[in-house]
Amino acid sequence: MTAGRKPTLADIAAKTGYGVNTVSLALRGSTRISQAAREMIEKAAEELDYIPNATAKSLVTSRSHTVGMLVEYLTNPQPTAVATALQREMAARGYSVLFATSSTPEQETAAIDMFRRHNVDGLLIYPVDHTSLDHLRRLRSRNFPVVMLVGARDTGLDAVGVDEFQASYDATTHLIALGHTRIGALGPLRDKPLKLEGFRHAHRVHGLALDEALMVEPVGFSMEAGFAAMETLAARNPGLTAVFASSDMFALGAMRWAKLKGLRVPEDLSVVGYDNIEFGAFSHTTLTSVRNDGATLAKAAADKLLALMEGGKPLPPPTLTLLPGELVIRESSSRPGQKGWVA
Amino acid sequence: MTAGRKPTLADIAAKTGYGVNTVSLALRGSTRISQAAREMIEKAAEELDYIPNATAKSLVTSRSHTVGMLVEYLTNPQPTAVATALQREMAARGYSVLFATSSTPEQETAAIDMFRRHNVDGLLIYPVDHTSLDHLRRLRSRNFPVVMLVGARDTGLDAVGVDEFQASYDATTHLIALGHTRIGALGPLRDKPLKLEGFRHAHRVHGLALDEALMVEPVGFSMEAGFAAMETLAARNPGLTAVFASSDMFALGAMRWAKLKGLRVPEDLSVVGYDNIEFGAFSHTTLTSVRNDGATLAKAAADKLLALMEGGKPLPPPTLTLLPGELVIRESSSRPGQKGWVA
DNA sequence: TTGTACGCGTTATCAG
DNA sequence: CTGATAACGCGTACAA
Numbered sequence: 092m093t094a095g096r097k098p099t100l101a102d103i104a105a106k107t108g109y110g111v112n113t114v115s116l117a118l119r120g121s122t123r124i125s126q127a128a129r130e131m132i133e134k135a136a137e138e139l140d141y142i143p144n145a146t147a148k149s150l151v152t153s154r155s156h157t158v159g160m161l162v163e164y165l166t167n168p169q170p171t172a173v174a175t176a177l178q179r180e181m182a183a184r185g186y187s188v189l190f191a192t193s194s195t196p197e198q199e200t201a202a203i204d205m206f207r208r209h210n211v212d213g214l215l216i217y218p219v220d221h222t223s224l225d226h227l228r229r230l231r232s233r234n235f236p237v238v239m240l241v242g243a244r245d246t247g248l249d250a251v252g253v254d255e256f257q258a259s260y261d262a263t264t265h266l267i268a269l270g271h272t273r274i275g276a277l278g279p280l281r282d283k284p285l286k287l288e289g290f291r292h293a294h295r296v297h298g299l300a301l302d303e304a305l306m307v308e309p310v311g312f313s314m315e316a317g318f319a320a321m322e323t324l325a326a327r328n329p330g331l332t333a334v335f336a337s338s339d340m341f342a343l344g345a346m347r348w349a350k351l352k353g354l355r356v357p358e359d360l361s362v363v364g365y366d367n368i369e370f371g372a373f374s375h376t377t378l379t380s381v382r383n384d385g386a387t388l389a390k391a392a393a394d395k396l397l398a399l400m401e402g403g404k405p406l407p408p409p410t411l412t413l414l415p416g417e418l419v420i421r422e423s424s425s426r427p428g429q430k431g432w433v434a
Numbered sequence: 435m436t437a438g439r440k441p442t443l444a445d446i447a448a449k450t451g452y453g454v455n456t457v458s459l460a461l462r463g464s465t466r467i468s469q470a471a472r473e474m475i476e477k478a479a480e481e482l483d484y485i486p487n488a489t490a491k492s493l494v495t496s497r498s499h500t501v502g503m504l505v506e507y508l509t510n511p512q513p514t515a516v517a518t519a520l521q522r523e524m525a526a527r528g529y530s531v532l533f534a535t536s537s538t539p540e541q542e543t544a545a546i547d548m549f550r551r552h553n554v555d556g557l558l559i560y561p562v563d564h565t566s567l568d569h570l571r572r573l574r575s576r577n578f579p580v581v582m583l584v585g586a587r588d589t590g591l592d593a594v595g596v597d598e599f600q601a602s603y604d605a606t607t608h609l610i611a612l613g614h615t616r617i618g619a620l621g622p623l624r625d626k627p628l629k630l631e632g633f634r635h636a637h638r639v640h641g642l643a644l645d646e647a648l649m650v651e652p653v654g655f656s657m658e659a660g661f662a663a664m665e666t667l668a669a670r671n672p673g674l675t676a677v678f679a680s681s682d683m684f685a686l687g688a689m690r691w692a693k694l695k696g697l698r699v700p701e702d703l704s705v706v707g708y709d710n711i712e713f714g715a716f717s718h719t720t721l722t723s724v725r726n727d728g729a730t731l732a733k734a735a736a737d738k739l740l741a742l743m744e745g746g747k748p749l750p751p752p753t754l755t756l757l758p759g760e761l762v763i764r765e766s767s768s769r770p771g772q773k774g775w776v777a
Numbered sequence: 778t779t780g781t782a783c784g785c786g787t788t789a790t791c792a793g
Numbered sequence: 794c795t796g797a798t799a800a801c802g803c804g805t806a807c808a809a
Contacts, residue, residue, distance in 0.1 A: 096496075099786055110796045115788065123794060145551040146498065147786035149489045150801045153439075157552070160533070165518045166712075168511065175508045175535050182534065187548055190503070190533035191525065192518050205530055208488040209500070314716045347716040369509075373657045373690040375718030442802055453780045458804065468778060490802035493785045 098139040106135045118143070149210060157187045158396065159206030161216045162240075163194055166312045167340055169366040169385060170217060173240065176389035177215055184397055186212070193219055200226060213400045215240060215392060220282045224248060234406050236399035238392050242413045243285065249399060251391045251412035253383040258416025259289025260296075262363045262381055263335050265418055267297045269426045271333040271361060274299075275324045276306045277317055277345065278337025286337040286365065304328060309341055317344025325352075332360065332427040339364035339371040339380055346376060346423065357425035367419055377421035388414055441482040449478045461486070492553060500530045501739065502549030504559045505583075506537055509655045510683055512709035512728060513560060516583065519732035520558055527740055529555070536562055543569060556743045558583060558735060563625045567591060577749050579742035581735050585756045586628065592742060594734045594755035596726040601759025602632025603639075605706045605724055606678050608761055610640045612769045614676040614704060617642075618667045619649045620660055620688065621680025629680040629708065647671060652684055660687025668695075675704065675770040682707035682714040682723055689719060689766065700768035710762055720764035731757055 100118075104111045109128060117124045117132040118141075124132075135141075149155040158181055165171045178188050189209055191202040199219050203226070206214060213236035218224060227237050228247050242252025266274050276290045287306055294301040307324045309316035317340055325331060325348075336342035342364030349360050356362055356376045364371055364380040371378030391412050399406060443461075447454045452471060460467045460475040461484075467475075478484075492498040501524055508514045521531050532552055534545035542562050546569070549557060556579035561567060570580050571590050585595025609617050619633045630649055637644040650667045652659035660683055668674060668691075679685035685707030692703050699705055699719050707714055707723040714721030734755050742749060 101786080111786090112788085112797080113795055116795090119788095125794060128794080142547070142550050144553065144786055146489050146492050146553050147801090148788070150493055150786080150803095151788045153801075155489065157532075165508070165514050166511070168509070171508050171514055178533060178535060182545075182548070187532055187552060188534075189500075189530055190521060191531075192521060202525075204485070205525070207485050209530060210487065210489050314712050318716070343713070343716060346718075350718060369657050370686070370713045373661070373686060375689075375693060444802080454803080455781080455805085456779055459779090462804095466778065471778080487802055490785090491804075493787090493802080494804050496785075 097144070098141045099144070100141075102139055103132060103135045103141060106139070107131050153210075155210045155212055156185060157189055157209065157211050158213045158215060158400075159203070159209075159211040160188045160190050161199065161202050161206075161214065161218075162192055163217060163219060164192060164312050167338060167366065168368045168370070169339075169383070170240075173385045173389050176386055177393060180389050180393035181396075184393060186397075188215075196220060196223070203230075213237065213396045215396060217241065222282065222284065231406065231409070234404050236396055236406065238396045238399070240388070240392060241283075241285075242411065244411060246411075247409055249395055249409045249411075251388060251395055252414065253381075253388065253416045254413045255285040255416070256289040256292070258381045258383070258418070259286040259335070259337070259365070260293045261289075261416070261418050262365065262379075263290045263293035264297065265379070265420070266333045266335060266361060266363060266424065267293060267299060269333075269361065269424065271427055272299060273328060273330045274305065274333045274335060275321075275328055275331050276335045276337070277309055277320045277324065277341040278306070278335075280306060280308045283337075290335055302328075305331075309344075312338070312340060314340050314344035314347065317341030318348045319344075321345040321348040333362070333424070334360065335363045335365075337365050339366045339368045339378060342378055342380070342423075343370060343374060346374070346378070356423050358428060361424040361427070363418075363424050365416075372421070374423075376423050379421045379424040380419055381416040382419050383416045384414060440487070441484045442487070443484075445482055446475060446478045446484060449482065450474050496553075498553045498555055499528060500532055500552065500554050501556045501558060501743075502546070502552075502554040503531045503533050504542065504545050504549075504557065504561075505535055506560060506562060507535060507655050510681060510709065511711045511713070512682075512726070513583075516728045516732050519729055520736060523732050523736035524739075527736060529740075531558075539563060539566070546573075556580065556739045558739060560584065565625065565627065574749060574752070577747055579739055579749065581739045581742070583731070583735060584626075584628075585754065587754060589754075590752055592738055592752045592754075594731060594738055595757065596724075596731070596759045597756045598628040598759070599632040599635070601724045601726070601761070602629040602678070602680070602708070603636045604632075604759070604761050605708065605722075606633045606636035607640065608722070608763065609676045609678060609704060609706060609767065610636060610642060612676075612704065612767065614770055615642060616671060616673045617648065617676045617678060618671055618674050619678045619680070620652055620663045620667065620684040621649070621678075623649060623651045626680075633678055645671075648674075652687075655681070655683060657683050657687035657690065660684030661691045662687075664688040664691040675702075676767070677703065677705050679705065679707045682709045682711045682721060685721055685723070685766075686713060686717060689717070689721070699766050701771060704767040704770070706761075706767050708759075715764070717766075719766050722764045722767040723762055724759040725762050726759045727757060 193199040239250040309320035367382035582593040652663035710725035
């Protein structure tokens with residue numbers, strides 16, 4: 092078994108004496124082929140170690156059975172888990188996934204162009220900027236299936252995601268119910284506004300004043316970014332007793348900051364995160380956080396994309412699948428000045 | 435701009451009056467095309483929103499400019515960071531990456547088959563079982579470029595990775611030098627033996643007896659798995675004063691276990707991890723760990739794969755690129771019964 | 778400088 | 794049941 096090109100249908104045809112077309116049909120399990128022919132052909136294919144050429148197939152069928160998956164940095168375990176689950180879900184449905192990361196709009200369009208050159212049948216995307224989605228709407232208007240992995244309303248796009256607004260509202264309300272009145276927030280202000288809008292909404296509903304200085308946007312997606320943002324937040328707001336973080340990464344960074352400052356969590360500072368990653372659940376002080384079911388999300392997104400890809404070609408109107416986020420209360424949140432949570 | 439198929443070279447040819455082949459050459463910047471023709475053609479391509487069909491191109495050139503990337507679960511941030519960096523490195527070199535995860539040998543071969551169907555030009559792989567690599571050697575013998583992301587010696591494969599044996603030896607030696615004599619280990623025993631072999635080797639070199647009961651293999655790649663394995667380890671070994679974990683995930687799980695048992699780290703139990711993930715550096719008790727430079731690794735792997743893909747076709751003999759791992763000493767390791775590390 | 782013809786490996790169409 | 798033949802979109806001769 093030396094070099095040589097890959098065996099093709101023609102090689103099998105030559106070896107068995109049948110025509111390429113018969114070979115093609117036999118290998119795809121057509122019933123119009125005789126038992127004898129099928130067995131002979133399958134045996135020959137086996138011997139030659141034949142591997143179907145998806146590229147050639149794609150050219151003639153104009154379906155690549157490939158989708159593009161575009162996410163931001165994979166530093167956050169939660170989207171990472173979703174991406175992994177998505178790949179498996181798509182594989183189970185017979186689709187391969189081309190993968191790319193983008194942290195800027197330019198990288199995002201470059202990646203999408205790459206996907207289109209490769210004729211992907213659809214796109215799973217966690218967009219960089221949740222508020223400017225024209226390029227995705229344009230794709231959709233050309234009947235190109237796109238499923239966005241963010242639970243944003245009224246985007247004109249198919250989407251599945253957690254109800255970040257509601258979940259963040261719940262998380263903030265939890266802190267307010269505990270008696271906190273000066274609550275800070277760490278998270279994106281412009282690109283991904285849903286979580287902080289939920290934070291704002293909770294203040295409105297419960298009649299709590301909210302100063303813009305109480306919201307700080309970390310630079311990047313690391314614990315260190317959370318740490319630095321927490322430092323800024325604390326400097327600006329002396330009386331702070333609680334923080335809501337849009338990501339457990341930030342929350343853990345904030346807890347680290349508290350430790351270095353000699354502040355106890357939750358006695359001196361309550362911390363609530365988002366994503367419910369394992370690092371929070373196993374942290375020294377366990378982290379109160381919003382759980383979103385990544386597996387369900389991945390499955391729903393895969394199903395939705397599949398329906399669009401294999402359905403008729405004027406795409407149906409876009410639908411939004413909103414999954415609930417559930418607040419998991421642990422040690423890091425309590426009444427101000429107190430240890431342990433009391434309902 | 436309604437539905438309709440994608441524009442092709444023929445469409446541009448029709449619109450401009452040139453032949454397809456002139457269009458093809460012009461778009462690829464051939465100098466044999468007149469200035470006027472080029473400009474007219476580029477303008478038409480722009481207007482039609484022409485996107486080259488990589489599939490068709492691939493069929494005729496028999497190069498897909500696509501590589502497969504196969505990793506295990508992305509629950510561990512370190513391999514995840516490497517995977518992300520690899521995708522970016524490959525993109526910078528004009529390659530797209532098909533991505534899959536595999537946690538069993540069966541899934542691994544299934545994924546590789548998928549890659550081959552899609553005619554990937556090469557493969558980046560973190561194999562499930564570091565000791566059975568025949569299937570990869572077989573690919574290589576057919577001149578298919580494969581770069582393994584594990585620094586294992588004498589595999590007959592191209593590989594780039596950290597010197598896990600040496601780094602684990604160093605980490606264990608650190609504990610021995612601190613005065614520990616009963617050191618447990620958490621990590622894979624069979625599939626990925628390098629780290630525990632380094633652990634063993636340190637015992638041999640420093641004349642320390644080593645009981646098989648001191649090594650426990652966690653089930654899975656989570657903190658919870660580390661937690662459970664630590665429980666088993668402790669139950670089997672009462673006098674234990676230190677643990678070496680083959681992954682920071684396991685180490686953090688072990689620290690969590692210590693906390694729940696009322697043991698202080700490092701006074702009652704020293705813990706050394708591996709991977710130097712941010713969660714360890716920002717943990718309540720910061721984690722001593724082995725740093726491996728993921729960015730350098732990704733770059734080296736990308737370069738190596740590129741050389742194989744674009745070099746001549748009897749593949750050159752395989753080479754191994756070994757990167758050093760560096761022990762980063764933090765709070766979690768000290769002399770037995772003591773807080774803080776003294777050299 | 779540009780056009781024509783052919784082939785890449787497969788599926789689809791239409792005969793036989 | 795099976796076999797020619799024509800696409801699919803592009804690159805590479807070679808010819809004009």
